[in-house]
């Protein structure tokens with residue numbers, strides 16, 4: 432658990448963060464979202480002491496983070512940012528190994544860990560290990576940035592717009608990757624984003640900030656079903672709230688096992704939002720469904736899209 436208690440940070444004439452109190456649960460992916468300048472990055476940087484608060488306290492696993500030097504603290508907290516910040520004259524392997532090397536892991540263990548992380552992020556180790564950052568695409572660099580942040584198996588991972596500058600396809604696949612890693616490892620992740628769809632897709636707990644304060648926090652569906660005020664309603668996009676709600680539920684929860692349909696099947700782990708798009712583009716009222724192993728699983732009927740609220 433990360434406990435942020437009444438934390439404020441002022442720059443020149445304005446409060447970047449204003450009396451913020453927030454509890455970040457262990458093992459959850461918490462998303463900080465908000466307008467530009469609302470204090471998200473400042474909050475994140477105070478957790479790893481890149482910025483020191485003017486007042487208030489932050490506790491990690493019960494201990495005030497000021498009890499450790501920033502350098503030692505950061506070895507337990509992975510940090511991935513949009514601009515990646517890879518060392519240009521270091522190979523991919525050296526970049527990923529930065530913190531394990533500081534921690535003086537044996538060379539064989541470091542090598543093994545680098546291989547494991549590259550494979551986890553779908554970068555074949557033998558192809559990428561010896562490359563330099565300028566020999567990678569933007570998306571590959573961001574993957575290496577995420578691998579580096581995960582390298583020493585930190586308890587906490589802080590991510591500041593880690594997929595910000597990517598095209599929608601690469602961004603989507605990295606988001607899926609992050610969701611998979613989080614499920615596998617049960618890590619505590621705090622992710623900053625501007626993108627409401629990214630927040631709804633990845634966040635188990637979402638914190639919406641404005642002017643250095645929290646406007647609303649809770650589960651994704653609460654933002655769509657019970658927006659606290661007009662600011663929240665505007666932020667989540669009132670006109671798209673319905674389709675976004677469909678994005679929180681998978682086809683698996685509505686598939687009829689005995690129903691049949693023709694055509695290219697959709698996977699049961701697709702969201703109902705993706706299914707809606709298929710219904711419309713194919714001009715059909717039922718879609719065949721396969722499970723994650725590609726086996727026939729029944730059909731999704733258009734009329735079942737509205738079969739209940741996201742849970």
Ligand SMILES: Nc1ncnc2c1ncn2[C@@H]1O[C@H](COP(=O)(O)OP(=O)(O)OP(=O)(O)O)[C@@H](O)[C@H]1O
Nearest residue numbers: 442443446447465466467468469470471472473474
């Ligand atoms: N080092 C700094 N010096 C002066 N002002 C700063 C500094 N860092 C942040 N600020 C100001 O503090 C406020 C909050 O900034 P912060 O970067 O935390 O916002 P943000 O929500 O992450 O914004 P964005 O989404 O645009 O990155 C902004 O008004 C910003 O201009």
